[in-house]
Amino acid sequence: MLGTGLLVFREVLEAALIVSIVCAATRGVAGRGRWVGSGVGAGVLGAILVAAFANVIAAAISGIGQELFNASILLAAVVMIAWHAIWMASHGRELSAHMKSVGNAVQAGSRPLSALLIVVAIAVLREGSEVVLFLYGQAASGAGVAALTGGIALGVIGGVAVGFLLYFGLLGIPMRYFFSATNWLMLLLAAGLASQAAGFLIQADVLPALGNRIWDTSALLSNASLMGKTLHTLIGYDAQPAGMQIVFYAITAIAIGVGMKLWGNPARASRQASAAA
Amino acid sequence: MTLALVCLAGPVRAADIEAKLTIRDHKFEPAQLTVPAGAKIRLSIENQDATPEEFESHELNREKIVVGNGTITVFIGPLDAGRYPFFGDFHQETAQGVLVAQ
Numbered sequence: 548m549l550g551t552g553l554l555v556f557r558e559v560l561e562a563a564l565i566v567s568i569v570c571a572a573t574r575g576v577a578g579r580g581r582w583v584g585s586g587v588g589a590g591v592l593g594a595i596l597v598a599a600f601a602n603v604i605a606a607a608i609s610g611i612g613q614e615l616f617n618a619s620i621l622l623a624a625v626v627m628i629a630w631h632a633i634w635m636a637s638h639g640r641e642l643s644a645h646m647k648s649v650g651n652a653v654q655a656g657s658r659p660l661s662a663l664l665i666v667v668a669i670a671v672l673r674e675g676s677e678v679v680l681f682l683y684g685q686a687a688s689g690a691g692v693a694a695l696t697g698g699i700a701l702g703v704i705g706g707v708a709v710g711f712l713l714y715f716g717l718l719g720i721p722m723r724y725f726f727s728a729t730n731w732l733m734l735l736l737a738a739g740l741a742s743q744a745a746g747f748l749i750q751a752d753v754l755p756a757l758g759n760r761i762w763d764t765s766a767l768l769s770n771a772s773l774m775g776k777t778l779h780t781l782i783g784y785d786a787q788p789a790g791m792q793i794v795f796y797a798i799t800a801i802a803i804g805v806g807m808k809l810w811g812n813p814a815r816a817s818r819q820a821s822a823a824a
Numbered sequence: 825m826t827l828a829l830v831c832l833a834g835p836v837r838a839a840d841i842e843a844k845l846t847i848r849d850h851k852f853e854p855a856q857l858t859v860p861a862g863a864k865i866r867l868s869i870e871n872q873d874a875t876p877e878e879f880e881s882h883e884l885n886r887e888k889i890v891v892g893n894g895t896i897t898v899f900i901g902p903l904d905a906g907r908y909p910f911f912g913d914f915h916q917e918t919a920q921g922v923l924v925a926q
Contacts, residue, residue, distance in 0.1 A: 550916075550917070554913070554914070601876065601889060601891050602891040602894055605889065605890070605891055605894060605896060606894075610896065610897045611897075613888060613889060613896070614888070677878065677889070677913075680876040680878075680889060680891075680914075681876070681878075681913075681914045683875070683876065684875035684876050684877070684892075684914055685875075685914075687874060687875050687892075688875055746885060749899070750886055750888065750898055750899055751899065752866075752899040759885075759901065759902065759903065760904075765882070765883075769882065770882040770885075771882045785885070786882070787882075787883070787885055788885075789885065
């Protein structure tokens with residue numbers, strides 16, 4: 548039961564951390580629970596489907612279907628986060644001001660919430676499909692129902708609890724900086740996901756590694772440790788990154804950062820407005 | 825932009841060295857696999873168990889699901905000489921092995 552719980556915990560934790568950041572970034576949005584809930588629901592459904600067709604995906608495209616699938620959905624999540632982060636950079640200030648005056652009743656308006664629904668769904672799908680395959684294996688090897696459900700409960704409760712901790716921690720950020728802080732977190736999250744996608748493409752030999760191990764900080768903070776895993780999910784920490792992963796990380800971070808600056812600078816926007824007038 | 829990069833890169837040359845692992849009764853055979861250092865390796869892993877496994881290695885920075893009675897291919901290296909432990913994430917008590925590059 549403990550072994551089952553540990554594996555479930557590790558996978559749930561990764562998804563929960565991403566969902567927490569999304570929840571923080573959508574603070575004050577009316578109907579947010581429904582959006583996030585739908586994302587989780589879609590993710591669980593997707594996880595079961597992906598697990599059920601794992602052999603089909605694995606065999607596809609001469610054996611690199613799994614890597615291409617993972618890389619594709621990771622990059623899709625990157626695009627969704629980029630879209631939302633850049634949108635928020637141009638509207639976040641109004642949102643902060645609005646929330647101070649009218650509390651939690653900010654309208655979603657034209658905000659791309661569907662983008663975040665997809666991000667949540669992808670996070671849950673990726674980690675969830677591994678859990679489903681693992682549990683299927685456990686059940687097939689004759690693990691008892693009580694041990695399995697106990698393990699699932701332990702893992703899910705533990706993972707979700709850490710997610711809540713992160714969420715409430717983030718809520719402690721002063722309102723003035725809140726949305727720019729969550730926006731930077733989203734930027735790092737996206738860069739990390741892009742780096743993971745690069746890892747899969749290297750593993751499939753679709754992209755060159757550009758150096759297998761540009762540096763090695765595993766003595767300092769191993770990928771296997773809980774902190775290493777947490778930072779891996781949150782900001783894309785990797786103790787032994789390949790060169791191509793760094794390239795993907797940097798391009799994503801710079802592209803989103805530049806996008807946020809270009810469209811998110813109120814001074815520039817008002818200058819343009821006065822120039823036009 | 826990242827998508828464009830993927831498309832531009834195109835196919836990469838084939839691997840130099842073939843290596844093979846088998847999973848049976850949630851154990852790797854051989855548990856120690858020696859490969860040449862400095863060469864790219866095409867590692868195929870055959871799962872003879874009926875249950876799925878996940879081949880994973882922190883040192884090699886690799887993870888891939890291998891379904892029951894399935895085979896996967898993972899590209900590794902070129903590696904520096906050294907020991908690179910790997911494990912089956914779904915059966916960590918028994919599924920442990922090490923790749924030795926020399």
